[in-house]
Amino acid sequence: MFTILRQAFRRTAQNWQIVLVIFLVNFTLGLIIAFPSFSIIKAESEQSLAFEKLIKDFDFTVFYDFMHKSGKSLISMIPVSLVLSGFYIALNIFFSGGILSQFTLRDTFKLTEFLKNSGHYFLRFFLLFLLQVVFLVLAILLVFIIYGIFGVIADRKTEPTFVAWMIFPSAFAFFIITFLLNVGDYARVLLHRDDLLNPWKAFWKATEYIFRNFKTMQIYWAVVVFSFAVILVYLLLESNIGMTSGLKIWMMFIIQQFFIFCRVFIRTWNLSNAFDFVSLRPIPLTPKPIILEPEIIEEASQETQTDEEQDSETKLSE
DSSP: OHHHHHHHHHHHHHTHHHHHHHHHHHHHHHHHHHHHHHHHHHHHHTTOGGGHHHHHSOOHHHHHHHHHHHHHHHHTHHHHHHHHHHHHHHHHHHHHHHHHHHHHHOOOOOHHHHHHHHHHHHHHHHHHHHHHHHHHHHHHHHHHHHHHHHHHHTTTOOHHHHHHHTHHHHHHHHHHHHHHHHHHHHHHHHHHHOTTOOHHHHHHHHHHHHHHOTHHHHHHHHHHHHHHHHHHHHHHHHHHHOSSSHHHHHHHHHHHHHHHHHHHHHHHHHHHHHHHHHHHSOOOOOOOOOOOOHHHHHHHHHHHHHHHHHHHHHHHHO
16 A cells, blocks of 8 residues: 555656646636635725734624625625636546546656647546536435434434444545545546546446455545645644734745645645556456458358358268
């Protein structure tokens, strides 16, 4: 497990240009929504000093008063935010094909080739994403049902008993969601390796593959633990530095961008883990149909008829 984690981490670090490109695209999308939102908030606040309280710490009273007074101005940004969010998801699906192609080629990074390979696999990866979303929604509904059942069982129990009863549904929720996310990564790898595989079959092949090689989940959970550790480090830095002055605000901005870069790196690392594991334990590719030309078929049939005639004559003579 640790060998694959180290090897995949090294491959991701060697392809840092990919991580940088994806980070810059995400950064640009963030600026598109950040500048108009900041302008609206600045205009609606009317130079009020109350917003300085939000810089140091979140004050729900100040936030509620602002939303009650000027919330309609921000509503106009909701459609733009939704469109950009959808565009962000589509771009990340788009880049997956280029990432896997770069891992396969092991060549010098070229942006044109990266974008070309990304576009080649986009449609199949997007259909896979839609399939994954359907199963995630079903899984979340199932989780809510299980939480409801255990909530009824643990009703009117003491607080420690109630928490104990909630351990199983929480563990199940963590498992099923991480499992489906991991299936998505392995299904992308299978689609990339096998051009004849469709998203539906790739999803089920990846599901079967992960059950047969459960170490894949251990690798995924190790990256999840690492991600939580990174988040804790960020929260620790944020609480210690604060944003009480212009210098500290700029410091936190740089730190935030660095941790966003780390998040993109970890996402690419996860895909590299799946790529390495399937490379070590590959799945047989879909057999390509053999198309024979008419002339070859006729010659083969004539040879077969001749052989049959010779066999029949031999048997008769005997």
